[in-house]
Amino acid sequence: MAPAAENDGYSLNGAVDASTKVVVVGAGPSGLMLACNLVRFGIDVIILDDRPDKTSAGKADGIQPKTIETFKQMRLAESLLRNAARVYDISFWQSTPEVPLNRTGRQIHYPDHLVGASDPYILLAHQGMVEDLFLDDMSSRGAFVTRNSRFISCSRVAGTKMLHVTYEDTLSKTFKTIQTEYLVGCDGARSKVREFIPNAQLIGEMTNASWGVLDGVIDTDFPDLWSKVAVRSHVAGSILWIPRERNLTRLYVQLSETDGERVDRLKATPEYVMQRARDAMYPFQLEWKTIEWFGNYVVGQRVANHFMDSDARIFIAGDAGHCHSALAAQGANTSMHDSLNLAWKLNAVIRGISKSSLLATYEEERQKIAYDLINFDAEHCKAFAAGDAALAKNFDDNIRFISGVGAEYSEGMLNRNKHSIPNRLQPGALQLPAKVTRYIDANPVDIQLDIPMLGQFRMFFFAPDALAALPFLRFVCDGFYNGTLMGRITSQASQSYQKQPRREAPSDAFANHSRYTAVSDVFTLSLVTKSPKFQFEIADLPKLLQDSRWTLYLDDADTPHCTDKWFGTLQNTQTGIVIVRPDGYVGAINAWDLSASNEARRWVEEYFVFMV
Amino acid sequence: MAPAAENDGYSLNGAVDASTKVVVVGAGPSGLMLACNLVRFGIDVIILDDRPDKTSAGKADGIQPKTIETFKQMRLAESLLRNAARVYDISFWQSTPEVPLNRTGRQIHYPDHLVGASDPYILLAHQGMVEDLFLDDMSSRGAFVTRNSRFISCSRVAGTKMLHVTYEDTLSKTFKTIQTEYLVGCDGARSKVREFIPNAQLIGEMTNASWGVLDGVIDTDFPDLWSKVAVRSHVAGSILWIPRERNLTRLYVQLSETDGERVDRLKATPEYVMQRARDAMYPFQLEWKTIEWFGNYVVGQRVANHFMDSDARIFIAGDAGHCHSALAAQGANTSMHDSLNLAWKLNAVIRGISKSSLLATYEEERQKIAYDLINFDAEHCKAFAAGDAALAKNFDDNIRFISGVGAEYSEGMLNRNKHSIPNRLQPGALQLPAKVTRYIDANPVDIQLDIPMLGQFRMFFFAPDALAALPFLRFVCDGFYNGTLMGRITSQASQSYQKQPRREAPSDAFANHSRYTAVSDVFTLSLVTKSPKFQFEIADLPKLLQDSRWTLYLDDADTPHCTDKWFGTLQNTQTGIVIVRPDGYVGAINAWDLSASNEARRWVEEYFVFMV
Ligand SMILES: Cc1cc2nc3c(=O)[nH]c(=O)nc-3n(C[C@H](O)[C@H](O)[C@H](O)COP(=O)(O)OP(=O)(O)OC[C@H]3O[C@@H](n4cnc5c(N)ncnc54)[C@H](O)[C@@H]3O)c2cc1C
């Protein structure tokens, strides 16, 4: 079959080779994060990638604290935590015409008081190891990437909201067509899918700054080989050292400055880059025992004008939507958070649990982050060139953002009533890590990690005095029964998940997911209390919270207490509620006097009006 | 081939089907711990087991804190930590003729002030999941269990120290013979290998106490389903509740008391046990949704008279050497620590790095623990029957021992100079968990876990003031060069490991073992200092400590500091040395003034005289 005409926009309603709910183009970090989540949620998906195989070396290598948290929430982090290198500190070196290369400073990379991440380090491993997390998980659920398959075009099926996606099987050189409801382009900076979203071109500038990137095992007498190191040499530009798995080190070697002349691509050979690195590192010895990967790139900071079409049928995510330098290890991280944001929304809309207007929040939220990113990146590149003081300040100012912990969405449908109350969770921002004790089995757990990511909203009740709050809790919980809005959402979801269940892996036998879906497929309810365990039994709670016994937490595991971290102050005469979105972002937070259960229930209902 | 005559003790030097260094009989917890370690060390081993397949359900299910530490040290713990249930607390229930069943208390299972384990919980999973850790690791190194193979007999090869081991291939019903240097019986309570160690019979008493054990998914309104629970009913004896993986619960149901009448085996059906449990739990509902495993056993406390023969060629380990009740979840744990103790000793002797007198310490050390265990177990069973107060006291008195953290070896060749200095590591006991910072990459690590288990001794230098200690360190390190005793040990080892390297798995590519064998295959040197990082460079240290840069630790990660936890007090004008054995037990500890490097070096050499 020949490719459909790209430009007329409509194809005949002809024969198709396959049909699905979502086609994901690209099996890089963003495409795999999306596909893996959709597969877990139980959504039909076809993943096309033009490469014959997964990444075997090089490319993105830095996983940031927020992404580590996400991997933990997805129960995917283990092998990476075991095998990757960890960067906890950064040291600064400099040479000037007067003073030979010397260490000018050393600092903690993610200081607790600025970042507060529970994994305050960068995890370093080649991109294929990250891709493997997803590929292995998907294959344990019977889902695989269709490789050697190049996306060619997409057209609407006349009179429907369906799309026909055409791709080329590059082995057999034949063209195939998939009928699908949604198409997501995770196909990198030169995205082809982007061309099918009207007016979505990349906006922004390319610079002349170019860098060579070399992964290898290094032999050197340079003492800071196993820290992240920023070197500024007066003779040979900047170098960034990154420790890596298997004794590897990555060097980013500056080939030309932002405003300088562009370096001829042909000149940027490994040998050239190695020699430049040796020059910069003088008087230290610098040799390579092995070289595993070499790349080079020119820095540009650009963001796509649109991340989706106006019908909310075609999307782009990841590098397809934004590009920038690699220095701060942001690209793959941001790309995965793009598609994590999209995944649960697609699930909710495809299942008919949410109105499709939910999908528009994808562009609102993620384009904002993309702009934040390139603005930061432009400053970061300049600071890198300007020297240690500037770079250190740029780090301090942006370190929360770099870690991923600081990425924040604007106020909107999903992020209600941003506030200026100090020391309180902020809608549009992440949960703050906190330790609590599970009531039922006395296990200490991290509240932000304990509940598995099943596409559900979490409704945390914070009742410092559990017994005093019982009437309040009972009244608000009654708002989740049939007949109410939340009851309708739950029963719609339950029908949908019955027809099309989540896709299980053998390992799920140990994950006990039913503990979290006992009350609803859409909501996990949770009670967090400062009352001591001996003061109440599970049987004292309203029925829905009894059924949520695995998410009943005692706030006694750590100081500051979770309640205080999340609410600042919350009186014994109050109950607080936090709505956490399926992607772990805070949706809304408020507190009421125990007499105001009516208002609280209305507040909860108002949050969920965007749903069915 | 017919089985060799069992009793004449010598066989003809006839044809054999295979030859190896060590034959391990039994692929239960003790046999697999042994085999897995030997395989990793690079020692040829054949593992025979009469079962057709690995354990698929039931049997031992409680992994204690010390064993969790061991699994972490072996880098095997991950899947178990993910999939097993964790018990942190225990609650006590009781009924009397006057008062119906009620909770009489609840306590933390492994209180920090009594135990101090870094994983203060029991990990619960059926025995097959533990066996899998070893089986998977072994198979990744190309080693497998020879199944359907029943050990029959063993005889000496005349005029040599070789053994001929005969086993039956139970599928083909043929007999085969293996020539081997060592035979280890990990073949359980009814050990056949034990019969080939003169005078090694089990000594001790069987009681009449019998218990039924039932694994299943329970439906109940009993509120403490997910704690460990000790129930004493006045109508139906004792019950122990154990939460398990995959929503399972194990019940140990007492069928008769220690001094009571023995229950007929035929009577002890699952139905009988379930009804007895229901009676005991009245007025709570108790039903089973599924039953996965059922077993019953009669309690006896017995220890083998010998754990090895006088030539140190035939050994037993695990249940073959000791048996007792299952209530305190000790059997599999102790069994694995038996064979962990034996593994590195066999490695050292087989490689010619150590004199064979080392092997005698196996019996000395592990038989002592076996006696400690059955003494505790007899008390524990009595306390269980005597009621909550007695049981709580028995727990408090023995909780360190139960956790495995409290198992201690007597003074001997490997455990020198037990002392009575308070707050100081004790030879024959374990390292105390402590957090330190790796100098080279600023990673916070647990000192007791950071160095992989490669069959090496660890030599920790504690120099509160690193620069002041340099001359001392230099002098003692010089004692590790060629010509010295330690130098000879190292060069012997290096020849041996060159000929017969450790057996690597693909995953070892990420483990960077060469960082720990840089100085010697037998010794990992390590420096722990309170000096701040900026005060010295790695290049300032003696050459051997430079080469040990991955085990250079800053004692700044936690309070109390590691130095203070391990030494109590150690002045800036002193250096302390801790020798840690390959199995993680402390071998010797001492401290010297910085002027006494001569004495320190002699002290180190004296420790290692048992080696080549
Ligand atoms: C040298 C270097 C170092 C970097 N280091 C880091 C780092 O440390 N941390 C970090 O976060 N980021 C880093 N990045 C950025 C990171 O690699 C990208 O941001 C990330 O890979 C983007 O992921 P993606 O899934 O959006 O796109 P890609 O990874 O580019 O994946 C796109 C996929 O789509 C496929 N594809 C493209 N077109 C088609 C088509 N028409 N049909 C079918 N398939 C198609 C491609 O083959 C590819 O598999 C680095 C980048 C470079 C170059």
Ligand SMILES: Cc1cc2nc3c(=O)[nH]c(=O)nc-3n(C[C@H](O)[C@H](O)[C@H](O)COP(=O)(O)OP(=O)(O)OC[C@H]3O[C@@H](n4cnc5c(N)ncnc54)[C@H](O)[C@@H]3O)c2cc1C
């Ligand atoms: C109901 C129950 C619950 C328990 N719970 C716990 C617990 O929670 N925690 C705990 O630590 N312990 C527990 N135990 C004890 C634990 O099961 C044993 O201590 C442990 O299995 C001993 O390990 P082992 O390797 O020495 O022997 P085994 O596990 O008995 O393994 C011996 C192996 O040798 C094989 N074998 C035997 N004879 C031959 C032969 N002639 N030739 C070849 N192969 C042979 C057997 O088939 C078997 O595979 C429990 C025991 C029972 C019965």
